[in-house]
């Protein structure tokens with residue numbers, strides 16, 4: 496399908512897991528009513544975002560209330576559902592994991608955040624996901640009606656190598672559930688998505704939780720960016736559905752008109768320096 500309607504659900508997340516699931520299920524249904532066939536939730540949508548919460552809210556995949564809700568919602572609404580992320584428990588290790596569900600309610604992809612959010616900006620924000628989480632080690636794509644879609648999570652947006660690999664693998668859309676903060680969000684969130692989109696000539700979705708009042712405060716501003724690097728749609732801070740009609744012909748046009756991928760001097764890049 497070359498043209499489709501997408502919906503990014505900028506969900507208001509609270510400390511009550513079941514309320515988060517109910518609210519998410521409700522927004523998914525609203526997105527379906529708007530005609531969306533690809534719907535995506537934000538990072539950490541079943542729990543507040545914070546290292547002290549990850550173990551308490553973690554579930555195994557695919558058994559648990561969060562996967563049950565996602566599977567049911569995908570099936571009942573007959574949509575592809577990118578289930579944001581939630582803390583995953585596997586063999587006594589914890590991951591920040593994104594699941595993807597097809598319209599039959601089947602789990603078709605699972606991506607574990609590869610670059611953990613460990614930063615220290617004195618007086619502003621210090622965060623260390625690696626205190627409780629392990630990183631994933633695999634790139635993950637899924638097929639959405641003939642389109643290859645690549646997955647990343649939030650801080651992964653900063654690593655252009657990951658996005659480039661997805662482009663090389665044939666992706667035309669990258670989806671990043673994410674929860675940027677009030678320090679980096681205002682200056683980096685939009686810019687990073689536009690950069691990944693422009694560099695790789697593909698669509699980028701960034702899906703944030705809505706702004707909350709305390710703890711880790713999410714920037715919001717869920718965003719759809721096209722292969723020209725243009726922002727097609729962007730939320731404000733509150734809970735809302737960002738919808739956008741995606742025309743994959745744009746990818747083909749941009750790639751043909753500005754054919755940077757065939758023009759890369761990999762003969763030089765690959766020999767000058769090995770990382």
Ligand SMILES: NC(=O)CCC(=O)C(=O)O
Nearest residue numbers: 612649650674675676679
């Ligand atoms: N959840 C995250 O990975 C946050 C990333 C972030 O805020 C950043 O600045 O990078």
